[in-house]
Amino acid sequence: MITARQIALVQDSFACVLPFTDAVATAFYARLFALAPDTRPLFRGDMAEQGRKLFLTLATVVDALDALHTVLPVAEALAVRHIGYGAQDRHYAAVGQALVDALGETLGDRVDGATRAAWLSAYAILSDHMRAAAARATADRAAAA
Numbered sequence: 001m002i003t004a005r006q007i008a009l010v011q012d013s014f015a016c017v018l019p020f021t022d023a024v025a026t027a028f029y030a031r032l033f034a035l036a037p038d039t040r041p042l043f044r045g046d047m048a049e050q051g052r053k054l055f056l057t058l059a060t061v062v063d064a065l066d067a068l069h070t071v072l073p074v075a076e077a078l079a080v081r082h083i084g085y086g087a088q089d090r091h092y093a094a095v096g097q098a099l100v101d102a103l104g105e106t107l108g109d110r111v112d113g114a115t116r117a118a119w120l121s122a123y124a125i126l127s128d129h130m131r132a133a134a135a136r137a138t139a140d141r142a143a144a145a
């Protein structure tokens, strides 16, 4: 559940961070690898490029927060691709925490408690759909095997 006020907090803070996406991405991966070290070997490509892909996707989702159904099919397909990358269900919580921590690290005082809570709510909605899609795909594959 996310309120209109929380959507505004997420969108406003994301707009503040746009000039610094490379710094947020660097802080994000450092935090993710500290929280969930077993995710480190899953990333094999160029991390700067990976950070840009992550932020492009986040920008799309943040923009669509008041009409999330429009991006859910894309997010669910992304989640199914993530099975092949080795992402596990429990990694999603670490990704959400790392994202909020990285925003806080980069924006400092501009990320207050309400803004953190708003990001965690938005991420919970998105990641619940992604996790469910990945679980369905895994079950379908097991049934077909």
Ligand code: HEM
Binding pocket: 039, 042, 043, 044, 045, 046, 050, 053, 054, 057, 058, 078, 081, 082, 085, 086, 087, 088, 091, 092, 095, 126, 127, 130
């Ligand atoms: C809301 C959550 C997430 C978003 C928006 C996201 C976004 C992306 C995007 C856009 C890509 C580029 C490839 C593609 O489009 O298929 C990618 C790749 C990847 N993601 Fe995620 N991701 C999320 C969650 C996770 C989680 C939970 C993990 C767990 C470890 C993860 C690990 C990876 C890995 C390993 C790759 C491939 C890296 C490589 O090719 O070296 N992601 N992600």
